[in-house]
Amino acid sequence: MSLLHLVILAPFVLAILVPFLYKYVRQVHTGWFVMILPLTLFIYFLQFLPMISRGETIYEQQPWIPSLGINFDVYVDGLGLLFGLLITGIGTLVVLYSIYYLYNKKKESLHNFYVYLLMFMGAMLGVVFSDNLMTLYIFWELTSLASSLLIAYWFHKERSRYGAQKSMLITVSGGFAMLAGFSLLYVMTNTFSIREIIAQADVIVTSPLFIPAMLLVLAGAFTKSAQFPFHIWLPDAMEAPTPVSAYLHSATMVKAGIYLVARLTPVFGITQHWFWIVSGFGIFTLIWGSVSAIRQKDLKAILAFSTISQLGLIMALLGLGSAAFHYDVAVVGTLYYTATLAAVFHLINHATFKGSLFMIVGIVDHETGTRDIRKLGGLMAIMPITFTVALIGTLSMAGVPPFNGFLSKEMFFTAALNATTMDIFNMQTLGILFPVIAWIASIFTFAYCILMFSRTFLGKFKPEKLEKEVHEAPIGLLIPPIVLASLVVIFGLFPNLLAYSIIEPTMASILPNVLADGERFYVNIYHWHGFNTELFMTIGVVIFGSLIYLNLKKWAEVNWFLRERDPLNWVYDNSLVWTVNGSIKVTNMQMTGLLRDYFVFMTVFIIGLMGYTMIKYNIFAIDLANVAEVSPYVLILVIVLLATTVLLPFISHRITAIVATGVIGFLIALLFVVFRAPDLALTQLLVETVMVVLFLLAFYHLPELRKEKFTPRFKLTNLVVSIGVGLVITLTALSAHAFSHANPIQPISDYFVKNSYELAGGKNMVNVILVDFRGLDTMLEVLVLAIAALGIVVLIKLRMTGKEDV
Amino acid sequence: MKSSLMLHTITRIVAFIILSFSVFLFFAGHNNPGGGFIGGLMTAAGLLLLYVSFDLKTIKRVIPFNYTTMIATGMLLAIGTGVVSMFLGDAYLTQYFDYFQLPILGETELTTALPFDLGIYLVVVGVALLSILTIAEDDA
Numbered sequence: 001m002s003l004l005h006l007v008i009l010a011p012f013v014l015a016i017l018v019p020f021l022y023k024y025v026r027q028v029h030t031g032w033f034v035m036i037l038p039l040t041l042f043i044y045f046l047q048f049l050p051m052i053s054r055g056e057t058i059y060e061q062q063p064w065i066p067s068l069g070i071n072f073d074v075y076v077d078g079l080g081l082l083f084g085l086l087i088t089g090i091g092t093l094v095v096l097y098s099i100y101y102l103y104n105k106k107k108e109s110l111h112n113f114y115v116y117l118l119m120f121m122g123a124m125l126g127v128v129f130s131d132n133l134m135t136l137y138i139f140w141e142l143t144s145l146a147s148s149l150l151i152a153y154w155f156h157k158e159r160s161r162y163g164a165q166k167s168m169l170i171t172v173s174g175g176f177a178m179l180a181g182f183s184l185l186y187v188m189t190n191t192f193s194i195r196e197i198i199a200q201a202d203v204i205v206t207s208p209l210f211i212p213a214m215l216l217v218l219a220g221a222f223t224k225s226a227q228f229p230f231h232i233w234l235p236d237a238m239e240a241p242t243p244v245s246a247y248l249h250s251a252t253m254v255k256a257g258i259y260l261v262a263r264l265t266p267v268f269g270i271t272q273h274w275f276w277i278v279s280g281f282g283i284f285t286l287i288w289g290s291v292s293a294i295r296q297k298d299l300k301a302i303l304a305f306s307t308i309s310q311l312g313l314i315m316a317l318l319g320l321g322s323a324a325f326h327y328d329v330a331v332v333g334t335l336y337y338t339a340t341l342a343a344v345f346h347l348i349n350h351a352t353f354k355g356s357l358f359m360i361v362g363i364v365d366h367e368t369g370t371r372d373i374r375k376l377g378g379l380m381a382i383m384p385i386t387f388t389v390a391l392i393g394t395l396s397m398a399g400v401p402p403f404n405g406f407l408s409k410e411m412f413f414t415a416a417l418n419a420t421t422m423d424i425f426n427m428q429t430l431g432i433l434f435p436v437i438a439w440i441a442s443i444f445t446f447a448y449c450i451l452m453f454s455r456t457f458l459g460k461f462k463p464e465k466l467e468k469e470v471h472e473a474p475i476g477l478l479i480p481p482i483v484l485a486s487l488v489v490i491f492g493l494f495p496n497l498l499a500y501s502i503i504e505p506t507m508a509s510i511l512p513n514v515l516a517d518g519e520r521f522y523v524n525i526y527h528w529h530g531f532n533t534e535l536f537m538t539i540g541v542v543i544f545g546s547l548i549y550l551n552l553k554k555w556a557e558v559n560w561f562l563r564e565r566d567p568l569n570w571v572y573d574n575s576l577v578w579t580v581n582g583s584i585k586v587t588n589m590q591m592t593g594l595l596r597d598y599f600v601f602m603t604v605f606i607i608g609l610m611g612y613t614m615i616k617y618n619i620f621a622i623d624l625a626n627v628a629e630v631s632p633y634v635l636i637l638v639i640v641l642l643a644t645t646v647l648l649p650f651i652s653h654r655i656t657a658i659v660a661t662g663v664i665g666f667l668i669a670l671l672f673v674v675f676r677a678p679d680l681a682l683t684q685l686l687v688e689t690v691m692v693v694l695f696l697l698a699f700y701h702l703p704e705l706r707k708e709k710f711t712p713r714f715k716l717t718n719l720v721v722s723i724g725v726g727l728v729i730t731l732t733a734l735s736a737h738a739f740s741h742a743n744p745i746q747p748i749s750d751y752f753v754k755n756s757y758e759l760a761g762g763k764n765m766v767n768v769i770l771v772d773f774r775g776l777d778t779m780l781e782v783l784v785l786a787i788a789a790l791g792i793v794v795l796i797k798l799r800m801t802g803k804e805d806v
Numbered sequence: 807m808k809s810s811l812m813l814h815t816i817t818r819i820v821a822f823i824i825l826s827f828s829v830f831l832f833f834a835g836h837n838n839p840g841g842g843f844i845g846g847l848m849t850a851a852g853l854l855l856l857y858v859s860f861d862l863k864t865i866k867r868v869i870p871f872n873y874t875t876m877i878a879t880g881m882l883l884a885i886g887t888g889v890v891s892m893f894l895g896d897a898y899l900t901q902y903f904d905y906f907q908l909p910i911l912g913e914t915e916l917t918t919a920l921p922f923d924l925g926i927y928l929v930v931v932g933v934a935l936l937s938i939l940t941i942a943e944d945d946a
Contacts, residue, residue: 683844686847690851693938760917761836763836764835770841775888775901779885785930788937789873796941
């Protein structure tokens with residue numbers, strides 16, 4: 001186990017210690033202890049940067065279940081390290097922020113909070129560094145679990161529980177589909193190692209399981225990354241404490257799906273299915289999210305839909321980037337891998353500005369007591385630092401220079417425009433959709449950014465609507481967003497800081513084999529491209545976005561605009577209701593509580609199964625040639641037996657019925673006599689005698705048989721079922737008889753006949769078999785009798801009233 | 807009970823016949839129809855006759871058997887016979903037999919199947935009577 005393994009497991013270890021720290025070190029806020037860990041890990045990961053940027057990778061193995069090919073292998077390359085840095089870096093800031101956000105040590109159950117948070121952090125690190133798909137899946141589900149726990153942190157609130165359940169159901173079902181996808185990948189390649197799977201990409205592409213595997217894996221990625229139509233859990237997850245929203249639902253967990261798509265692009269990316277599904281769903285999510293965001297009245301809801309939209313953007317770019325596999329870089333240059341570059345760059349940018357915006361919203365909520373933009377306004381003068389940070393974050397999100405959002409959005413436009421020049425996958429005709437949708441979505445993005453910002457910080461201050469005395473936040477709450485906002489500015493002004501160190505190696509892991517050996521991606525991000533289409537698109541975005549914002553009052557009259565909830569929630573809520581009602585109905589239909597119904601189910605099943613088997617294998621046969629002579633005794637006995645049996649259901653007197661049953665027993669004893677089984681006959685006679693005595697004793701106290709009134713249909717069903725059972729058993733017996741004559745098997749009774757006297761010294765073969773050859777059976781049967789007798793004693797002597805302390 | 811003199815008298819005779827017959831069945835098992843199971847049931851039937859013709863208390867005084875103990879003894883006997891063969895190095899429940907010259911009976915075959923059968927006999931008698939008497943005594 002290498003240091004890297006310990007690094008991944010460290011959060012889990014610390015999570016075990018957190019409750020003790022919380023309980024025994026009361027005077028210090030538990031968060032301070034927790035913060036050390038992500039900070040240390042962040043610094044530790046930073047050390048890898050020089051090595052990774054040289055194009056090297058680290059691979060550490062740790063066998064776990066080697067017989068199943070499941071190992072805890074850790075693989076660090078550009079993509080993994082990028083995520084590792086995001087997780088630990090933003091993790092540190094979020095923990096710091098949470099120390100001031102959940103400042104009340106007595107009221108908040110901090111031990112829960114930090115245990116869940118650390119569990120999440122460890123799981124997330126596991127997801128991004130695992131080389132083994134099964135290990136990845138385990139960590140993946142752990143993130144879902146931790147996320148649900150964090151959403152329901154204030155579990156006394158009904159909305160929190162609803163949100164947690166929803167996110168759990170959606171992400172776990174996606175994760176489960178993903179597991180199936182991983183299994184299919186294993187079937188195709190016989191390995192769970194991602195690197196080995198990538199090496200066998202050509203095998204996978206030609207396999208018939210390719211499409212199902214791809215769809216299943218994408219189901220996992222899309223549910224986690226809140227892509228349409230699985231995005232509905234994210235707005236409801238906003239019930240979580242704001243540090244959680246900032247960490248999980250903007251920077252890390254929702255990017256797990258992005259990570260997976262990026263990681264598996266070399267496996268699936270070569271096909272047009274992947275290209276169209278990933279970029280299609282992405283671009284649709286982009287516009288759906290940005291249009292939905294503008295309808296929201298809650299700051300966190302705006303940010304949630306904004307996150308959805310931006311994730312869609314990154315997803316679309318990853319899809320478009322996969323086209324690079326089809327072109328020779330030497331010929332077309334950087335044209336088609338710009339999309340991947342934009343995806344990676346925007347991934348980083350989004351984490352910085354969205355993280356800071358969430359924290360700002362948390363501050364606003366914390367200081368004013370509301371997140372409703374209808375109540376807020378004019379906070380600029382009261383909260384100047386918050387205002388400044390928010391301004392930077394919002395402008396970056398809206399894509400205004402000189403912030404990093406502008407750069408990544410320009411690149412996004414470039415990639416979308418490049419898509420129209422592709423000559424594959426029908427892109428000549430459909431390709432024009434990409435820049436158009438991208439542009440419209442950006443207009444809405446701009447509009448909701450301005451809306452959110454101006455409604456909170458500009459305008460008139462409305463203290464009468466607020467419950468608290470408003471003032472600037474404490475410095476501890478402000479540091480994390482300030483750090484993130486400065487990153488926004490730094491990355492905006494000096495984007496090439498990132499380019500060489502992390503973006504290039506990340507692109508190399510998403511698009512391997514695109515470049516010739518020894519070459520590397522050369523990324524140079526700069527602000528000024530001259531007067532090109534992208535610039536005019538941005539100017540258009542600003543103009544039209546402002547127009548939308550200025551005319552919001554008119555928009556507000558449109559009915560559609562007033563609806564805050566996503567219409568897809570209706571589908572989700574109702575499908576839950578339908579599922580519950582449907583299963584109740586199905587259960588009530590079969591679980592009647594009546595034994596006779598269950599008996600009918602069982603017998604009908606037996607009839608069906610045996611009948612089907614007989615017909616399917618055509619094994620019905622009658623063999624009259626080998627039937628023994630029927631003696632007159634047997635004939636008479638059988639007739640009487642049949643008559644008594646048929647009579648039995650019509651007897652309405654209990655004692656008569658018992659006697660009739662006795663008659664059947666004695667007739668069977670006679671049959672044994674006729675068939676020369678004296679021991680059996682004796683036993684049958686005696687058992688029947690004892691049985692009748694027992695019956696009479698037991699039934700003496702019972703009331704007279706009641707005549708039940710049955711509907712004719714019920715009677716008919718019973719008749720049909722009874723006849724069916726009789727018929728099937730008879731046919732089976734006949735066929736078995738015919739079959740045994742057609743395929744004679746040496747009976748073992750010959751052995752007993754020969755050896756019972758010689759080996760066991762007895763002439764009564766039946767008894768010798770019972771006590772000698774097969775003594776164990778006899779012993780256990782006697783044991784059964786003993787248990788039955790003791791059962792009777794217990795039933796009768798121990799009359800419990802239900803009040804005993806047993 | 808009224809006018810049960812006939813019944814009592816006949817029972818006294820018949821019960822002994824039945825019981826002796828049951829003992830015969832038990833011993834005959836090895837070479838003729840019979841054995842522990844049938845013998846046990848027959849004994850139970852004989853004892854039942856006693857219980858039916860006299861009242862429960864009387865018979866309990868005369869035959870002070872504890873049927874639960876009888877079942878346990880029978881089980882132990884059956885299981886124990888099997889264990890013996892394990893001590894001799896054979897499989898569980900291996901039965902042995904040989905012919906011996908006994909004082910009165912002359913040459914007799916003795917077999918370990920007999921104690922095993924006796925165990926079964928005891929369990930069957932115990933089970934039949936225990937269940938019937940428990941139900942019969944129950945007046946709740």
